[in-house]
Amino acid sequence: MPLPDLDPRAASETLAAGLSRTLLLFVDELRTVGVPVSVAEALDALRAVDMIGIDDRDTFKAALGATLVKNVGHWAAFETAFDVYFSLAPAESVAGPDTDSDLPPELAVPPPGRGTGAGGTGEIDDLVEALFRALQDADDPRLRALARLAVSEFAGMEPGRPVGGTYYLYRTLRGVELEKILERILARAREEVEARTGAAPTPLEERLMREEIEARMARFKDEVKAEIRRRLVDDRGAEALAKTLRKPLLEEVDFMHATSTEMRDLRRAVAPLARRLAARLARRRRHRRRGRLDIRKTMRESLSSGGVPLDPRFKHPNPHKPEIMLLCDISGSVASFARFTLQFVYAMSMQFSKVRAFVFIDDIDEVTEYFDTDDLGKALADINQKAKVVWIDGHSDYGHAFVRFEEEWGRDVSAKTSIIVTGDARNNYHASEAQVLAELGHTARHVYWLNPEPMSYWDTGDSVMSEYGSHCDGVHEVRNLRQLEDFIETLVESH
Amino acid sequence: MEIDLVWADVADVSARLRETGYVPSDHIAGVAYLADRLGKPVLCEGPAGVGKTELAKAISVASGRRLIRLQCYEGLDEAKALYEWNYKKQLLRIQADQAEAHNWDEIEDSIFSEPFLLTRPLLEAIRSPEPVVLLIDEVDRVEIETEALLLEVLSEFQVSIPELGTVQAKSRPTVLLTSNNTRELSEALKRRCLYLFIDYPDIEREQAIIRSRVPEVTEHLAEQVSRIVRSVRSIDLKKPPSISEAIDWARTLMLLGVRDVDAETAKATLNVLLKYQSDIEKAGKELDTPG
Numbered sequence A: 001m002p003l004p005d006l007d008p009r010a011a012s013e014t015l016a017a018g019l020s021r022t023l024l025l026f027v028d029e030l031r032t033v034g035v036p037v038s039v040a041e042a043l044d045a046l047r048a049v050d051m052i053g054i055d056d057r058d059t060f061k062a063a064l065g066a067t068l069v070k071n072v073g074h075w076a077a078f079e080t081a082f083d084v085y086f087s088l089a090p091a092e093s094v095a096g097p098d099t100d101s102d103l104p105p106e107l108a109v110p111p112p113g114r115g116t117g118a119g120g121t122g123e124i125d126d127l128v129e130a131l132f133r134a135l136q137d138a139d140d141p142r143l144r145a146l147a148r149l150a151v152s153e154f155a156g157m158e159p160g161r162p163v164g165g166t167y168y169l170y171r172t173l174r175g176v177e178l179e180k181i182l183e184r185i186l187a188r189a190r191e192e193v194e195a196r197t198g199a200a201p202t203p204l205e206e207r208l209m210r211e212e213i214e215a216r217m218a219r220f221k222d223e224v225k226a227e228i229r230r231r232l233v234d235d236r237g238a239e240a241l242a243k244t245l246r247k248p249l250l251e252e253v254d255f256m257h258a259t260s261t262e263m264r265d266l267r268r269a270v271a272p273l274a275r276r277l278a279a280r281l282a283r284r285r286r287h288r289r290r291g292r293l294d295i296r297k298t299m300r301e302s303l304s305s306g307g308v309p310l311d312p313r314f315k316h317p318n319p320h321k322p323e324i325m326l327l328c329d330i331s332g333s334v335a336s337f338a339r340f341t342l343q344f345v346y347a348m349s350m351q352f353s354k355v356r357a358f359v360f361i362d363d364i365d366e367v368t369e370y371f372d373t374d375d376l377g378k379a380l381a382d383i384n385q386k387a388k389v390v391w392i393d394g395h396s397d398y399g400h401a402f403v404r405f406e407e408e409w410g411r412d413v414s415a416k417t418s419i420i421v422t423g424d425a426r427n428n429y430h431a432s433e434a435q436v437l438a439e440l441g442h443t444a445r446h447v448y449w450l451n452p453e454p455m456s457y458w459d460t461g462d463s464v465m466s467e468y469g470s471h472c473d474g475v476h477e478v479r480n481l482r483q484l485e486d487f488i489e490t491l492v493e494s495h
Numbered sequence B: 001m002e003i004d005l006v007w008a009d010v011a012d013v014s015a016r017l018r019e020t021g022y023v024p025s026d027h028i029a030g031v032a033y034l035a036d037r038l039g040k041p042v043l044c045e046g047p048a049g050v051g052k053t054e055l056a057k058a059i060s061v062a063s064g065r066r067l068i069r070l071q072c073y074e075g076l077d078e079a080k081a082l083y084e085w086n087y088k089k090q091l092l093r094i095q096a097d098q099a100e101a102h103n104w105d106e107i108e109d110s111i112f113s114e115p116f117l118l119t120r121p122l123l124e125a126i127r128s129p130e131p132v133v134l135l136i137d138e139v140d141r142v143e144i145e146t147e148a149l150l151l152e153v154l155s156e157f158q159v160s161i162p163e164l165g166t167v168q169a170k171s172r173p174t175v176l177l178t179s180n181n182t183r184e185l186s187e188a189l190k191r192r193c194l195y196l197f198i199d200y201p202d203i204e205r206e207q208a209i210i211r212s213r214v215p216e217v218t219e220h221l222a223e224q225v226s227r228i229v230r231s232v233r234s235i236d237l238k239k240p241p242s243i244s245e246a247i248d249w250a251r252t253l254m255l256l257g258v259r260d261v262d263a264e265t266a267k268a269t270l271n272v273l274l275k276y277q278s279d280i281e282k283a284g285k286e287l288d289t290p291g
Helices: A008-012 A017-033 A039-052 A057-068 A072-085 A121-137 A140-155 A166-176 A178-197 A203-236 A238-245 A260-287 A295-305 A332-351 A376-386 A398-412 A434-443 A465-469 A481-494 B010-019 B026-038 B052-063 B087-097 B104-111 B121-127 B144-156 B187-192 B203-213 B219-233 B243-255 B263-268 B277-287
Strands: A323-329 A355-360 A364-366 A417-422 A446-451 A474-477 B042-045 B066-071 B083-085 B117-119 B132-137 B158-161 B165-168 B174-179 B194-197
Touching (some): A017 A039, A017 A072, A017 A238, A072 A203, A121 A166, A140 A203, A203 A238, A260 A481, A355 A398, A364 A398, A446 A481, B026 B042, B026 B194, B052 B066, B052 B132, B066 B121, B117 B121, B121 B132, B121 B144, B121 B165, B144 B187, B203 B243, B263 B277
Parallel strands (some): B042 B174, B132 B174
Antiparallel strands (some): A355 A364, B083 B117
């Protein structure tokens, strides 16, 4: 693999060649998944490892993390790559006499190379029983040992298959039937509480017990996952496995094709983004110095310098409060994007007093008031049920939506208003009515259009993006968080 | 510049910070050790109230080094961060001198000298003969131009004052920066720092923190508090409880003479833990369900 930016020879002076090579490959992998690592940072990592050594894996990881990853959003990608490139030796070589003592006496370590799932029912029962006790006692070393056994027993790993291991994880967890164990431990705990206090546990106690067991189970799951990764690395090598595990960074996940987990993470990322936008706008409003000379203040200030006006003071111009109107297409073709935009609107409305939100398909309705709640889920449900967005057939008709917007709310648009339209501009071959947008654009301060489609799809089929775009101050492709952030930057600059 | 190392090894960091009442995770201790060895500033990020500023204070106490704090805000400039000439004093000097006829060079030399210099935190940290701990708090609040100034100081540990020349650091300060991430910091600044993200602690560490900060609290109560706090953090809230709020809550329960937290007590005192009415209501409801 080419390593254009780093000279491995320089590195090998400080470290054993093997480790430094792995480190450089690791850095290369980070760069491939999009984590920016400069040469200076890579050299820092080498120096850090030189000082800290590799004996303590956690400290070693902390050292690499602190020198290579400077953004918490990149941490997950770092952890995945770290697990692959610096995995512990596979189970067989770890299982010395030391680890054997962790195991319950009834379970011997399976001989190396023993097949998968070959154990009899009795052995499986023993394993589940041991897991039950380890979880109940929060016995972490034993959980680790049992995770290894469970993988041998249930994962059914086949050498050479180019997989990331999710399926093996699923099989292992299904094999030990964690849910059943959870219920058993809870039942046992309930009995204990009853025996102690003479009453059934309160909902709060029950909740805390459950969370504690779930936390232990999460640790067990992590061990299983780590064990599977170890074996996969052993089988196929770190580079090949890392390639299978590559995932786009959250900031690059396409809104239109996000999985439900990614969607949840995106949702969490949106609130801070809105807060950041609010902070930036407020800062610019307060900080711009374009006012006229304030004679009174300048005179007052000059007294301390013997009447010489050394430090002229200015009147701050009346701050311009941004007023934002958002028009969101919520039709099926952009549904997942719309959901995301509405979440963003919600987050914005918590920060700005003057955000008004409108949703449309082929008719348009104002939904600002629905956001006046602490519960986003409720707001979205209200919008779905109550907003009048269907006029004829419930297929996007941007033209009609704009005409109706102009009729109903056109007079509220002023020179302070920024209008932001979000949608794919796929008009189902209806009249575009682009002149309405042009008129709105004359009155409003700015009109922006955010399109969740890749730019190469614009103006293909029924998309009339450029017809609308010619009346906008900016048309932006916004398919992921990074592009949304870029747009926010331009918005802040223009205000 | 003299370089005194603070820590013997990672375990030493951990032990000495604990003595001050700060309970570091292995990760935090590791990064603190590394910062000392590599001589690099540490940039701490994380939610509000997880002990970013506390870490700097603890390091200062543990190492016996003076803490110099630069609180950042919008509009912070060189005059407030680095140094300023005390021009009022200079004016007085000039006026006092007018009676006797001095030549200008003499006056200039005298009014641009040490007695007329107002040192601000950055210069103070660099000029200190004893090594200090420099805390640059909420660095995300300064403008990008001021960030450049910080960069110069942090990378070279020196400051140029045109009238006096370059001031070199006599000792290397331990530098910590904190950020609440209201804006993306420049790549250049990040590159020069070690990065430390401090998240909410795991349950064992939170328990240890509570016991170290509220020594009167029983083990049982500390465990209950940390468990309930973990539970509350798992709810989708506007502002999840921070460590300092958890400590306040434990202290409140102590003062109320509570030995065992049941749902009623928890709900009655949730306002210590949570700061929004809507959050309090939501959490109150959640704590009544078995989850």
